[in-house]
Amino acid sequence: MEEGERSPLLSQDAGGQEPPLAGSSPLTSRHPGPAPWEDQARRAGLGGVLACCFPWGSSCLKCLIFLSNFIFSLLSLLALAIGLWGLAVKGSLGSSWGHPLPADPMLGLVLGGLAFSAVSLAGCLGALCENAFLLRCFSGGILAFLVLEAVAGALVVTFWGQLQDDLEHVLRMAITHYQDDPDLCFLIDQVQLGLQCCGVASYQDWQWNLYFNCSSPGVQACSLPASCCIDPWEDGASVNDQCGFGALGLDEDAAQRVVHLEGCGPPLLQWLHSNIWAAGGYAIVVVVVQGAELLLATQLVRALAVHKRAAESLLHLLASGAPGSPFPHTAHLLANAAMVRV
Numbered sequence: 001m002e003e004g005e006r007s008p009l010l011s012q013d014a015g016g017q018e019p020p021l022a023g024s025s026p027l028t029s030r031h032p033g034p035a036p037w038e039d040q041a042r043r044a045g046l047g048g049v050l051a052c053c054f055p056w057g058s059s060c061l062k063c064l065i066f067l068s069n070f071i072f073s074l075l076s077l078l079a080l081a082i083g084l085w086g087l088a089v090k091g092s093l094g095s096s097w098g099h100p101l102p103a104d105p106m107l108g109l110v111l112g113g114l115a116f117s118a119v120s121l122a123g124c125l126g127a128l129c130e131n132a133f134l135l136r137c138f139s140g141g142i143l144a145f146l147v148l149e150a151v152a153g154a155l156v157v158t159f160w161g162q163l164q165d166d167l168e169h170v171l172r173m174a175i176t177h178y179q180d181d182p183d184l185c186f187l188i189d190q191v192q193l194g195l196q197c198c199g200v201a202s203y204q205d206w207q208w209n210l211y212f213n214c215s216s217p218g219v220q221a222c223s224l225p226a227s228c229c230i231d232p233w234e235d236g237a238s239v240n241d242q243c244g245f246g247a248l249g250l251d252e253d254a255a256q257r258v259v260h261l262e263g264c265g266p267p268l269l270q271w272l273h274s275n276i277w278a279a280g281g282y283a284i285v286v287v288v289v290q291g292a293e294l295l296l297a298t299q300l301v302r303a304l305a306v307h308k309r310a311a312e313s314l315l316h317l318l319a320s321g322a323p324g325s326p327f328p329h330t331a332h333l334l335a336n337a338a339m340v341r342v
Contacts, residue, residue, distance in 0.1 A: 058303040065127035065296050069138075073120040080113030082106075105183050119145070123297060132304045135297050142294045149287060164272070168265045171200045176208050178225070189227035195271065197264035198228035203255065205263060206248060214248055222249040228259040 086106035119141030126134030156163075174188050192198055199205030206212045206224055214222040224244030226232045232239045247259045255261060 058300065058307075061296055061300045061303065062127045062130070065135075065293070065300060066124055068293060069120045069123035069127070073117055073124055076113045076117035076120055078113075079109055080117055083109035083113055115141075123293065126297075127300065130304055132301050135301050135304075139294055139297045139301070142290050142297070146287065146290055146294075149283070153283065164269060167269060167272075168200050171265060171268070172205065172208060175199065175205060176210075178209055179211055189225060191264055191268060192225070192227040192260070193232070195264055195267040196260050197262050197267050198224060198260045199263045200265045201263040203228060203259055203261050203263070204248065212248065220245075222246055224248060224259055230258065230260060 083106045087110065119138055122134045122141065123138035125131065126138055174184055178185055178188060203224060206228075207214065210216060211218055211220045212223055212225075224247045226239050226241050226243050228247070229240075229243040232243055244259055247255050250258070252261060
């Protein structure tokens with residue numbers, strides 16, 4: 001056969017098609033564009049699922065929710081530990097078994113710390129594990145706190161005038177039961193030390209207390225608590241509990257050198273008036289922070305739902321037999337892994 005002539009056997013293959021050009025191979029002869037199954041997945045919006053990565057914005061949401069709730073969890077657990085320690089020191093934990101719950105501020109601290117820590121941990125774990133159920137529980141807890149805070153704020157605003165009118169009565173009852181409750185004793189002492197006052201209207205109001213009354217047979221008769229003294233420390237490191245002994249039996253000129261004569265009613269009322277706006281500002285900040293947490297959790301739940309729908313769409317696309325898919329089993333495992341994360 002002469003040179004330049006082509007053999008009939010080599011001129012076409014078994015299917016009657018021209019042979020591939022020289023230097024070409026099955027890998028290089030394919031069109032460089034995307035395969036049909038890849039194009040379908042891209043049109044279905046599954047690029048993020050195929051890449052097995054969470055969107056950048058959703059990752060930021062996860063980090064914000066996790067970090068904020070981690071901090072709140074630590075603070076709540078600290079409050080819970082302080083409350084349990086206070087109940088253990090006073091013996092309320094052992095004495096409350098089989099009895100009604102005591103009206104103890106430490107018990108309120110324990111219950112509040114327990115509730116806040118549970119909600120914060122749900123948000124922390126929900127964001128970390130991308131668990132929509134835990135995030136919904138976290139959102140429900142935040143909504144419950146917002147409702148309770150709104151009810152408490154409405155009650156304070158409604159009964160604010162009555163609370164001011166009943167302030168002197170509350171102080172009088174606190175003075176009468178001063179020795180009956182360590183928490184009440186601590187609260188009265190802090191008010192008298194902080195405002196530099198004694199009693200309700202004057203220092204003579206401590207006559208209502210059975211132990212400090214001048215007709216009492218005890219050693220504290222005609223005396224005052226150390227928090228009524230002008231200098232309860234008397235240049236020492238600890239409080240001198242006997243600095244107010246016999247002060248109720250002195251005349252005003254002699255008593256004013258030892259104890260405060262002014263009552264705590266007017267100064268306490270003035271302090272409440274001057275700090276009500278600060279307390280309202282703190283309450284607004286707390287509500288705003290909780291609202292932001294609720295918004296972030298809602299956005300993350302929506303992102304997880306979109307991620308799950310994308311994974312389900314990919315599974316449906318693969319199950320329908322997308323033509324030209326070179327790695328169907330790998331893509332199937334990839335979609336299953338994406339659904340497992342949700």
